[in-house]
């Protein structure tokens with residue numbers, strides 16, 4: 001073999017040896033916690049942890065840490081898309097806590113929501129960013145059914161508590177408190193319309209924990225300029 005052939009051979013060998021890395025770098029499994037924004041005063045927040053680029057896993061385990069000064073762990077649920085609840089285990093009495101799943105049968109190959117964690121925000125929780133940190137655990141990691149290690153990256157999430165910019169009485173969120181909002185509340189009160197929990201909070205203008213005809217009437221009076229505040 002002459003020198004030119006050898007150099008071509010080496011170059012081709014080098015390119016081939018680099019290829020799997022180039023491909024796997026793009027397709028590394030990712031475990032990511034969501035970043036969720038809520039207005040200050042919110043009681044409860046759910047943060048989903050999702051998996052992307054899943055090459056097929058039978059075991060997974062990592063740690064989750066949160067700010068226990070302002071957050072209290074409430075519950076976790078699985079979507080069932082990847083691992084079921086009975087395949088998943090966690091001891092949430094600790095912070096950080098280990099979140100792990102295991103199946104003895106076939107690889108799980110789905111992507112999407114893995115688990116959803118629900119936290120309660122303490123009443124004194126100020127405006128700010130509260131990280132949901134994912135980290136490796138010494139006895140964790142990800143493996144497929146053949147006990148081969150699966151590489152993955154962890155992406156932190158957060159709960160961002162923002163100023164509450166919702167305008168009291170503006171049920172349809174169009175920036176105006178008017179007869180239309182009053183009518184929506186009247187319809188809701190009569191059982192003719194649904195309101196989201198956020199809309200109900202905005203609709204309860206007299207803050208008595210009920211959304212009813214009284215709120216509708218107050219919004220109407222405000223809209224007509226008969227009262228200047230609720």
Ligand SMILES: [Ca+2]
Pocket residue numbers: 169170171172173174175176177178180181
């Ligand atoms: Ca409105």
Ligand SMILES: [Ca+2]
Pocket residue numbers: 203204205206207208209210211212214215
């Ligand atoms: Ca009310």
